[in-house]
Amino acid sequence: MTVRTRVTIIGAGPAGLLLAHLLDRQGIESVVIDSRTREEIETTIRAGILEQGTVEVLSQTGASDRVLTVGQRHEGIDLAFAGEHHRIDFAATTGRAVWLYPQHEALKDLIAARLAAGQDIRFGVRAERVEDPDSDRPRVVATDGDGAPLEIEADWVVGADGSRSVARASISGRHSGAFREYPFAWFGILCEAPPSAEELIYSNSQQGFALISQRSPEVQRMYFQCDPDADPNAMSEAELWDTLQARVPGTTLNQGRIFQRDVLRFRSFVASDLRRGRVVLVGDAAHTVPPTGAKGMNLAVADVVLLADALRAALAGDDAPIDAFPERAQQRIWKAQHFSWWMTSMLHLQPGASDFDRQRQLGELRTVVESEAGRTYLAEAYTGWPLAGVERVLG
Ligand code: PHB
DSSP states (O other), rough: OOOEEEEEEOOOOOHHHHHHHHHTTTOOOOEEEESSHHHHHHHHHOOOOHHHEEEHHHHHHHHHHHHHHEEEEEEEEEEEETTTTEEOOOEHHHHHEHHHHHOHHHHHHHHHHHTTOOOOOEEEEEEEEEETTSSOOOOOEETTTSEEEEEEEEOOOOOOEOOTTTHHHHHOOOEEEEEEEEEEEEEEEESSSOSSSSSOOEETTTTTEEEEEEEESSSSEEEEOTTOOOTTTTHHHHHHHHHHHHHHHTTTOOOOOEEEEEEEOOOOOOOOOOEETTTTEOOGEEEEOOOOOOOOOHHHHHHHHHHHHHHHHHHTTHHHHHHHHHHHHHHHHHHHHHHHHHHHHSSSSOOOOOHHHHHHHHHHHHHTTTHHHHHHHHHHHOOOOTTTTHHHHOO
């Protein structure tokens, strides 16, 4: 079967769904496909820090009201090292904030809004490849849930299909881009206990990094630095609590039943080409960042804000914004890459670190927390740089 539309969006994650929503507000029809079921998408646990600009886009375009009611505003974070706690006050340094709102909650809102608007979202449809990217009718060749072939022909195709992007493989090769590996991973747990502190704690300790985060008034999310090959089931609950507690001296962790554990490997990646002809990449298909800076979903939103406006112009006959898209998007992507790499390097214990390396790292942390400029730099990056093109998307 062949379907025709203006924009085919591969991937019903935050990038794909938000793009469909913003295009619809401009009267542009799209079809979204995703190989996962709606339930899988709505229950996959991901990070939950939204920059102020992300929250403004979600709330002011009608994509999510719950972000403001269920989400929690955080006006700072706690940077812990050498047994001391230092608050980075976002409100005092930048007048901005972030919101703790789990990604799957944002996805539920976006899916509900799209379906209520009668949008064509097809779950369980797997994109196999993108054909004719250089023509003016690129096609997505897909297979539906029953194994039947489906082709979608459009003016534009957007690959919002995550780090294993089929769209990227079709336009520039699966692994084409700049990347960096890290010699550690995060061991993550979810537990039934109220938050241990009001704000998130990012801790550099002798034993390695730990992050004390939250999901809701009843559930906490915590991570500690581990070996990338660690087995998530090898440690007992008591050992997990000992490991976490030892890495946040000065704070008593609220303990509760651990109901999920996972090992998250991470890396930095930026695709070499964000566009080929009429195929464009956004979100994790275009870049991956380590989670320490909480930039993943926010960067996807920034791509999409820029792209929604560029596609509107292109469909009206003005190609200048879409021609400028890769370079404009890359500028923010590399700023976020740098910030995520910096936070990661500053806070984690490098395997084999010498005494010099360790003392230098503490010197770096002290440079940041003892300087207003240092705290402001961190706060600006964490709460998010201004979003290019946002006024046209909100207007
Ligand atoms: C999370 O709550 O999962 C989380 C928060 C902040 C990060 C990364 C993950 O930097």
